[in-house]
Amino acid sequence: MSKILLIEDEAAIRRVLSRIIADENSSYYVEEAEDGIKGLEKVKEKDFDLILCDIKMPKMDGVEVLQSIKAMKPEVPVIMISGHGDLDTAVQTMRLGAYDYISKPPDLNRLLTTVRNALDQKQLIVENKQLKKKVSKKYEMIGESEPILQIINMIDKVAPTDARVLITGPNGTGKELVAHRLHNLSQRSNAPMIEVNCAAIPSELIESELFGHVKGSFTGANKDRSGKFEAAHGGTIFLDEIGDMSLSAQAKVLRALQENKISRVGSDKDIKVNVRVLAATNKDLRKEIEEGRFREDLYHRLAVILIHVPSLNDRRDDIPVLIKHFARLIAKEQGVALKTFSDDAIARLQGYNWTGNIRELRNVIERLLILGGHEIDESDVTLFASK
Structure with a gap:
């Protein structure tokens, strides 16, 4: 049910609007307040999905009420109700965060359409927050060992800045979790984080993938296409497995970092981009530089902050807590019973010897949950998790 608050000092108008809105949809529940002060009291006490507020009222006018609502509950949409002489003020309320304004006497179709749209927007905001929370949970860093606590501490210091970060470590250690935590705790968290697996894209296509292309620039380029850097504008781009990037693509990435602009393949037009670059690799880039496969100048641009993620063998103390975490997660995902693990x-x-690191451990836990007994004991591990 959608809870709506109507703040209006004229009783006749209040009753009519309340009835019209409630009759429109049986899931609308409307509460009334005869002035701004009583309206704010209700806002403090209860959660509303939408508020309609008159502008000209005694005791406290609608502009003050709007400002107070936005200070308390900024996510709640507020529709202002204005008389013909209040239109300038109504426009002002839009700048202060009002969703829209309705003139008196209200056009009923417009009123109901605006109410529906405002409630839809509120629902989208709620769903977006829930999705972000779910995504954030997916990329949660689990561990209590000293190496992991040091990494979390460094991330928390670095994340609010725009410093570039190079994340190193073996395959399967969770380098992408570090990248997501850096983005989620940054000033760019409301903007997109675009991930690019440089090892998964053929070398002849990597430049088009990163920077886009113009129609006719190569066979198959049937239309103009933007790249990942443009998609990440205002946010973060995560270049995973950057050690596998071609030298020509490295040169273009270096230019993007130096000049904050890129050009699409086949075009000489510059496009300004504002992105934070995070990169990760399982390779020794110093060795790659010595052997001529990686640009030293790009390395120094990327490695402003270095974060090394240790192998699971180097953080065995975290295995018990990781087992419990993966058991809960997998049981929920697979719809199987949550099982305990014996000491x-x-x-x-x-x-x-966890050569596949965290990724391998997760696969083993999933196998044990599906195939093991009610309590996973050493015999189950020997039978189903033997290496």
């Missing part, structure tokens, strides 16, 4: 099972898993 000997956990000890056995701690003793393995």
Whole structure:
């Protein structure tokens, strides 16, 4: 049910508008307040999905009420109701964050359409927050070992800045989790984070993928296309496995970092971009530089901050908490019963050589949950997780 608050000092208008809105949809519940002060009291006490507020009222006018609502609950849409002489003020309220304004006497179709649209927008905001929370949970960093606590501490210091970060570490250690935490805690968190797996894109297509192309620039380029840097404008671009990027693409990335502009393949027109660049690799870039496969100048541009993610073998103390985390996550995803792990099972898993790191551990936990007994013991680990 959508809860709507109507703040209006004229009783006749209040009753009519309340009835019209409630009759429009059985899921609309309308509460009334005869002035701004009582309206604000209701806003403090309850959560509303939408507020309609008159501008000219005794005790406190609508502009003051709007400002107070936005200070308390900025996500709630507010529709202002204005008399013909209040239009300039109504426009002012839009600048102060009002969703829209309706003139008196109201056009009923416009009123109801505006109410529906405002409630739809509120629902989208709620869903977006829930999705962000879900995504944030997906990329949560789990661990209590000293190496992980040091990484989390560094991320928390670096994230609010625009400093470029190079994340290193073996495959499967969770370098992408570091990148997501950096973005989620940054000033750019409301803008997109665009991920590019440089190893998964053929070398002949990587430049088009990153910078876009113009129609006819190569076979198959049937129309103009923007690239990942443009898509990340205002946000973050995460260049995963950057050690596999071609030298020609490296040169263009270097220019983007130096000049904050790119050009599409086949075009000489510059496009300004404002992105924060995060990069990750499982390779030793110093060795790649010595062997001529990676540009040293690009390395120094990327490695303003270096974060190394250790292998699972170097943080075995985190294995028990990771087991519990993955067990809860996988049980929910797969719709299977959540099972406990005996101490000997956990000890056995701690003793393995985890060449595949966190990714391998997650796969093993999933296998044990599906195939193991009610409680996972050492025999289950021997049978289903043998290496």
